[in-house]
Amino acid sequence: MELIRGIHNIRTQHYGCVLTIGNFDGVHLGHAEVLNGLLNDAKKYNLPSTVMLFEPQPQEFFAKDNAPARLTRLRDKLRLLAKLGIERVICISFNQQFANMQAEQFVTEILINKLGVKALTVGDDFRFGKRRQGDFNLLTKMGQAAHMDVKSTASFRQLNARVSSTLIRQALAEGQLAQAKAMLGHDYAISGRVIHGWKRGRKLGFRTANIALKRQVCPVNGVFAVQVTLNDKTVYGVANIGNKPTFNGTRALLEVHLFDFAQDIYGQFMHVELIKKLRDEKKFETLTQLTAQIATDVAAAKQCFGLN
Template identity: 35%
Template sequence: MSAPGSTLSHERPFTVVRGAAPDVRALAGAVAAVGNFDGVHLGHKAVIGRAQALAARLGRPACVLTFDPHPRAFFRPDEPIFPLTPEPVKLALLARMGLDGAIVLPFDSALAAMTAQDFLADLFVRRLGLSGVVAGYDFHFGNNRQGTPAFLAEQGRALGLAVDIVEPMALEGGPVSSTAIRRALAEGGVEQAARLLGYRWVVRAAVQHGDKRGRTLGYPTANLRMAPGCALRHGIYAVRIAIDGAVHDGVASFGRRPTFDDGAPLLEVFVFDWSGDLYGRTVDVEFAAWLRGELKFDSAEALVARMDKDSLEARAALARAPDVPAPSALPLRSV
């Protein structure tokens, strides 16, 4: 199946309910697209689109049912997963897709121990009151992943649920998956990741105080700690950053600053043609293009000369960055 062109929809009222006993008045009898939806990529959007179509046929609300934390983070806490869209970004993206809302279930020991049958009869039907479930071809659920797509289709329908299983999606000869997107980002392939996502990859983080070295170099930066497990390739990127709803161009370095301290990985964003105090504020940063790998310079002067070149290259990359097939997701509103 080939990926169609993708755009983010206009936002509409979007209700978020948490836990296994949501306010049924908000999403009563909903059809739910079920999954982790890390990345909210084109394959996820196909699942969500089918849920919206089924909900429209049944005259029901359409929502997403997702989990936090990611099940892998629960089962393997010592192996942090590379999060493409931590919950705030995921919900902001979902809110733009014309859904009525999202149900966020805490993935804990009780949920992990639930049998596949109880997952359907007790959770989906009795406690959540769903009228339909749509899932991807690889969705598994219940203790020891007993619940397969075939089990969901057979047993769900026996319980009165409308069920739809969505086939895999391929693009450019490969699968559209969160794993493929993580692999692309780990190689610095932000443009390839954008083609699979259907939008340019975005991170959200609070601006922190740094050592103020950028000011002395003529490049004051907004410093952001990426999420634990982030495996983005270290290097220089052309970026866009949303500040108070306005989007600005910039250039960013992600890495350990080998010229100076070789410390913990940090995202440092220099915003073009803008000045102000961002400390403590949460911003969204969108990655448009990869420029080069991280380098160690013999002097601050050599570093500044290269930063001047990087800035020119970033401006050029942003000027030619296409809006399709990977449109900007900025600005994102909080949900």
């Protein structure tokens, strides 16, 4: 899959495509419906299937720390989009200059002149341009004049409820991992490179591999039984996601204790799937209490995987 970073990197060879636009946060089953329509258009017109998304996501740009918790970072989005068969992703830097672009200018200069979009698939609630003045009706009107087929994909429905990133965030916040998985189409996961932490875990007898949560708000918090992919191998463990209140931590962190594992993996990439929530994160008065609780968590996670 080809990644184009920024409007300035769109070249003449990228002219001619079928396109969909959105955040695709989580790349859930609702998104899969939109993307299936895109892939069908790609076959129909014999043109590359192309996804346009934004970094940061628009709500993160405007609302900062008050933005909804992000489900997936860019790397995870790209992995999931590639798995669905998308050929090309255009990642637009969402900054003040882009936010000030008029809706008509966006359609004319980027969609028509730069990309030569033959078919455009967007959600029925898609809004764009300065002050969100652009909508589906504008796209349809301008598309007709440019011979660009514009169509809306109806919201995917499951159990009579709309599949959305908002509902997935709610399920994750409530610890309903099975419900989130049903909407995502896969287990919710966090991935990243292992960093050096405080090394408190090894002093307590439970070494951890740590991943910094580089997002403004995290959608999950607590202790989980996890399945980890590391160097193409599967390892099981127990993870804490939060701010380590017992140690008065302030930075959100994913800490994973891997069962029967003692390798040095600093700097390596780790993919962590949350399988079952064991409990909420809490502050303990003593390290003895914390150590006892971790031992209980380890036993519960091992039982989840049939490892006891």
